[in-house]
Amino acid sequence: MPDAIVIENLVHSYRGGEPVLRGLDLRIAEGEFVGLIGLSGAGKSTLLRCINGLVTPTSGRCVVLGESVESMPESERRLLRRRIGMIFQEFNLVDRLTVLKNVLIGRLGYLPTLSSCLHRFPASDVALARECLAQVGLESLERRRVRDLSGGQKQRVAVARTIAQGARIILADEATANLDVLTKDEIMDLLQELVNKTGATILCSMHDIALARRYCTRIIGLKNGAITFDAAPDQLSDAAVAEVLARPVHEAAR
Numbered sequence: 001m002p003d004a005i006v007i008e009n010l011v012h013s014y015r016g017g018e019p020v021l022r023g024l025d026l027r028i029a030e031g032e033f034v035g036l037i038g039l040s041g042a043g044k045s046t047l048l049r050c051i052n053g054l055v056t057p058t059s060g061r062c063v064v065l066g067e068s069v070e071s072m073p074e075s076e077r078r079l080l081r082r083r084i085g086m087i088f089q090e091f092n093l094v095d096r097l098t099v100l101k102n103v104l105i106g107r108l109g110y111l112p113t114l115s116s117c118l119h120r121f122p123a124s125d126v127a128l129a130r131e132c133l134a135q136v137g138l139e140s141l142e143r144r145r146v147r148d149l150s151g152g153q154k155q156r157v158a159v160a161r162t163i164a165q166g167a168r169i170i171l172a173d174e175a176t177a178n179l180d181v182l183t184k185d186e187i188m189d190l191l192q193e194l195v196n197k198t199g200a201t202i203l204c205s206m207h208d209i210a211l212a213r214r215y216c217t218r219i220i221g222l223k224n225g226a227i228t229f230d231a232a233p234d235q236l237s238d239a240a241v242a243e244v245l246a247r248p249v250h251e252a253a254r
């Protein structure tokens, strides 16, 4: 499979502080379902943000779908972001808008500027958004305002928006953290189905090791800004988990 994401010697420090990412090298092929595990503060969100160009790394580079993110102008980054779906722990939806409108937001990047500003979507986009809602089992709620949904339903809307967007890469940042055990499984099932159906690539930061073991085809452990584990889930022994999740020595001493 061709590479979806290539990361070369990626280093990032916020405002000249200690590096949060310390020279990461990583290749992720199209269609992989990768779980990114690590302690809080290990750098998982920062890595995801470098990949979609929201954070510009201090040095090194991210090549996403064949394009080098750091060297492209913001206008091109916006085009690239059309092909990168983001799913967040806090859902990142527009609460006052309806379910259907939130899914249509996934199409905004494809509209001419004026239509985009006015949220004027062609009928084909509306039909597509309805299909995406059906895929996540929410077709009966299209007129409901997002603020009136449960957490699991909100995350389904976020997945539907990503499908409507036609994302080739999905970056999920703790997407199941706020959900109960059954709902976590439902969201992971939807993501797995998406990978199987469309060949999309998923990179998913997560604290739930059991969930990562069950759904991911590959697990990457990040510790203090460096990759310390990278293998198939059946290689992730309890000892390997303990090693990835051990506090770095300088912090443990505090």
Ligand SMILES: Nc1ncnc2c1ncn2[C@@H]1O[C@H](COP(=O)(O)OP(=O)(O)OP(=O)(O)O)[C@@H](O)[C@H]1O
Binding pocket: 014, 020, 038, 039, 040, 041, 042, 043, 044, 045, 046, 047, 205
């Ligand atoms: N905008 C920012 N400005 C300054 N420091 C930041 C910023 N964002 C993150 N950091 C710091 O960078 C480090 C890595 O944070 P990051 O959010 O990438 O970790 P994480 O592994 O995603 O953690 P979590 O599992 O809690 O989400 C932390 O020490 C954090 O405080």
